[in-house]
Every structure is written in structure tokens, then in C-alpha cells.
Amino acid sequence: MTPAARVQAAIDVLDLVIEAARANGAPADRLISEWFRARRWAGSGDRRAVRELAYRAIRACGEIPETGRAAMLRVATDDAPLAALFDGSRHAPAPIDPAEPAAAAGVAPEWLMRRLFESEVEGPEALLDRAPLDVRVNTLKAASPDLPEGAEKSVAAHGWRYPPETRIEQSAAYLSGMIEVQDTGSQLTCEVVAARPGETVIDLCAGAGGKTLALAAAMDNAGTLVACDADRARLQRLPPRAERAGATNIRTVLLDANREMQALQPFVGAADAVLVDAPCSGTGTWRRNPEARWRLTEKQLDRYAAIQSRLLDVAATLVKPGGRLVFVTCSLLDVEGADQAQGFLARHPDWRSDRPVLPAGTARGQGMRLSPFHDGTDGFFVARFVRL
Incomplete structure (x- = not known):
């Protein structure tokens, strides 16, 4: 041409x-x-x-x-x-x-720029930069694999960073399951769960299982890891990924949207930790999906916020006393972050905030916010709660 x-x-x-x-x-x-x-x-x-x-x-x-x-x-x-x-x-x-x-x-439609301003998002233009390629070393396969050239250590415990154009999927380390592609911010949110060997951990909105695999590695395949989602097609992508990664302690559970408790009843009050990586607007992922800002409407944003609140309430029933609930969205908007955390605590007086300490990010309400502008990661909000 x-x-x-x-x-x-x-x-x-x-x-x-x-x-x-x-x-x-x-x-x-x-x-x-x-x-x-x-x-x-x-x-x-x-x-x-x-x-x-x-x-x-x-x-x-x-x-x-x-x-x-x-x-x-x-x-x-x-x-x-x-x-x-x-x-x-x-x-x-x-x-x-x-x-x-x-x-x-x-940067975005006018109404969305207003929401970003109200949420005090600095450097919104950074949301449209090209994202680097981040990988996580899969400790189930190798503690320090032979990484392809060009890697720089990231702030995540097992994270490394490559230039955007790197074709990592063709490397021996990737093909053998020794590394997984995962944004540094996403890796940090998994670290907030603090999953340990022998625990019962539930990934309530697992999707295709990117965070599930990180949790399996943190648990060293010891304990029970339950990956749930209402999207059958996405959830079916997890078993072959788990096999490649050498993750053997994962159990998948297909949920019925709005009737999640029908499948989750056996886990009520049984989990040491529950991760709620809730459906959201994805404002923190525009570096990878820049046209997503054209799709979002205020009505859709309100719908996402309602889903997040409901899923947090569902998750709360699954955690045992002293257990942890971690709420994550790949959004920079307060309605999907700090406001949700505050609302959860208001609805559940038997829980307390346990704001995580991260090597990146800034405090926002009861949680932490990661952003491309400040941290060079995708945009995330993460909060952690402990059941009294």
C-alpha cells in the first residue's frame, strides 16, 4: 500500500x-x-x-x-x-x-471531562498516552525466569515493564507460562488482597482470570481459590490459562446475574478474602481502549455504580469474621471509587476500612487511586475492608 x-x-x-x-x-x-x-x-x-x-x-x-x-x-x-x-x-x-x-x-466528551474534574483527576491527557507492556513473573513456574531483553523492574513485587511495541507473546518465557501480561496497577491491586497459602479466596468478578492467576501464585496453589463470573464465555477462557500457568487450586463458578447467591450459598461466611473487581466504566483503561470514552453515557455510569454497590453487598456475606474484602475498579471517577467505599461502610457498620499501603498511588477517600499521570499505570481505585 x-x-x-x-x-x-x-x-x-x-x-x-x-x-x-x-x-x-x-x-x-x-x-x-x-x-x-x-x-x-x-x-x-x-x-x-x-x-x-x-x-x-x-x-x-x-x-x-x-x-x-x-x-x-x-x-x-x-x-x-x-x-x-x-x-x-x-x-x-x-x-x-x-x-x-x-x-x-x-480528551473526552464534555460531560465526562466534568466528572473527571469533580473527581480531581490530574493530567487527564495522560489517559490517552500509549501504555507500556507490563508482565508479571509467574512464581508457580519460576521465581526468576530468563526474561526477554528490554525489561525494566516495575514497582509491583513480581512485575517488569517493556516498551509498548514489544511482542512478548512470541517469547519462550510467555509461551511456557513463566510470565503473564498484566498491568502494574492490576498487579498491585492483587497484592492488596494479601492472599496466603491455605486460605479460601473468592474472585467474585473473575472474567477471564487475569487477577485470579496472580492470586493463585500468591497462594502457591495451596488453599481454595474460587473464580466466579456471570459471563460464561469469559470464564471458560480461564481453565486453559490456568493450565498454562500451572495453577491447580482454582475452581470456577458460573453466576446468574442478579441471582448470584444461588451459586454462592456454600461460601457464605467461609472466605478469608473476597476480591470484587467490579464492572465499571473503564476510564482508567483509555490508554488501551481510547474509543471507550466515546461509548460511555451518564446513564451507563449510573448503572455501573448500582452494580458495584450490589456486588459489594453480596461479597460482604461471603467473608468470615476477621476476613478481608477488596474492592477494585479500573476507573478514576469517585462515583466508582471513593464514593463506593464510603457507601459500603455506611451500609455495613460491622466492617472497618483498612486502606492499603502501596509503592505507588495516592490516597482517595478510604482507598488508593493509581493513575497514568502519577504512577504510569492504568487507572485504578482499590479499597480494603475488614469484617469485625
Whole structure:
């Protein structure tokens, strides 16, 4: 593909991303992969260039653009060499009309920027930086594996960091299960659980099990680790991941949304620790999913907050006296963080706050907040409570 054809291809991809964002459809990475799957003639250099152009445009637009062309024009406004590729040649985008509007610049839609400001989020522009590649050494396989070149130690106990473009999945350490890809902030939230060998630990919203695997390693495969989720497809991805990681103490439990206690009854009052990595807006993950800020609505945010409160109440019934409940969201908004922690304590006087001490992050209410701007991690809120 010529450089100009790559720009037009990125515009075509952006049209699909914008349409999906309006309909709350497939994420950008999946759409881009499917687009190229239907165009196998495109080389690896073409794929990389088109993907980078598309994500560059997504990050540049605060509000959802009208079209993919408008999004790319936002980038071309400050990039003369890119603007010159709008030359109307074969497979190239049409020349730019000086009166043609570009998409609006910014970090996020206006209502969401207001919420970030109210939550005192500093450096919101850092939410759109490219994220590094973080990995966790899997101590079930090796305490100090032969890591691929380029690693720098992170603040997480078993964490290392690579540049964003590192293709770690092709390394021997990854293929053998000696390392797992996991953001440093996510690793730190798992450390807050303080899971120990021999305990009963429940991961209430396990998804595909990224945090579950970290907990299994902390427990050294000794004890009972229950991974729960209401999404069957995501939960089914955990067993093969656990086998690769050498995690043998994991039991999966499929939940029925809004009827979780039907499956959780055997664990009432039995857990030493429960992790609630609750569904949330994902404002802390925009570095990886920048188009997610176009999808979120205030109504959806309210719905997430209600789900979080309910799941915290469910989790509280599972913890034995003296046990721990850890609440985590990958969000920087107080409604999904500090407000939730305060609300939980108000509803449950038989619990106390036990704010964790981390090597990164800042105190926020009864918990800690990690952010790309301050800590170089994804955005997280984490709070820990102890049952009296």
C-alpha cells in the first residue's frame, strides 16, 4: 500500500469504529483485526501503519467524530506531511477542502471531562498516552525466569515493564507460562488482597482470570481459590490459562446475574478474602481502549455504580469474621471509587476500612487511586475492608 492508501484505509477503519461506538458494538481492536482478515493481501507494515494511524486519530478526538475522515483531518491539521497525502490519487483520500471541518480535539466528551474534574483527576491527557507492556513473573513456574531483553523492574513485587511495541507473546518465557501480561496497577491491586497459602479466596468478578492467576501464585496453589463470573464465555477462557500457568487450586463458578447467591450459598461466611473487581466504566483503561470514552453515557455510569454497590453487598456475606474484602475498579471517577467505599461502610457498620499501603498511588477517600499521570499505570481505585 502507498502511504496515501494507508491513510484512506485508516479512514475506512475509523468509520467502522465510529459506527460501532454509537451502537455500543465491537471494540476498535477487534474491528481492525477483522478488517485486515478480509484483506490478507495487506503486508505487516501496512497493518501496523494503518493501525497506528487509526489509533492516533481516535486519541486526538475528544467527542465522537461524525466520520472517519473528520477524525483523520483532526490529526492532519497539525501534521503537514500527513495532510499532503490527501491528494486524490488512486486509493488516496480526496484533497482537503479548506472549509471542511475536522473533528473536535480534546480528551473526552464534555460531560465526562466534568466528572473527571469533580473527581480531581490530574493530567487527564495522560489517559490517552500509549501504555507500556507490563508482565508479571509467574512464581508457580519460576521465581526468576530468563526474561526477554528490554525489561525494566516495575514497582509491583513480581512485575517488569517493556516498551509498548514489544511482542512478548512470541517469547519462550510467555509461551511456557513463566510470565503473564498484566498491568502494574492490576498487579498491585492483587497484592492488596494479601492472599496466603491455605486460605479460601473468592474472585467474585473473575472474567477471564487475569487477577485470579496472580492470586493463585500468591497462594502457591495451596488453599481454595474460587473464580466466579456471570459471563460464561469469559470464564471458560480461564481453565486453559490456568493450565498454562500451572495453577491447580482454582475452581470456577458460573453466576446468574442478579441471582448470584444461588451459586454462592456454600461460601457464605467461609472466605478469608473476597476480591470484587467490579464492572465499571473503564476510564482508567483509555490508554488501551481510547474509543471507550466515546461509548460511555451518564446513564451507563449510573448503572455501573448500582452494580458495584450490589456486588459489594453480596461479597460482604461471603467473608468470615476477621476476613478481608477488596474492592477494585479500573476507573478514576469517585462515583466508582471513593464514593463506593464510603457507601459500603455506611451500609455495613460491622466492617472497618483498612486502606492499603502501596509503592505507588495516592490516597482517595478510604482507598488508593493509581493513575497514568502519577504512577504510569492504568487507572485504578482499590479499597480494603475488614469484617469485625
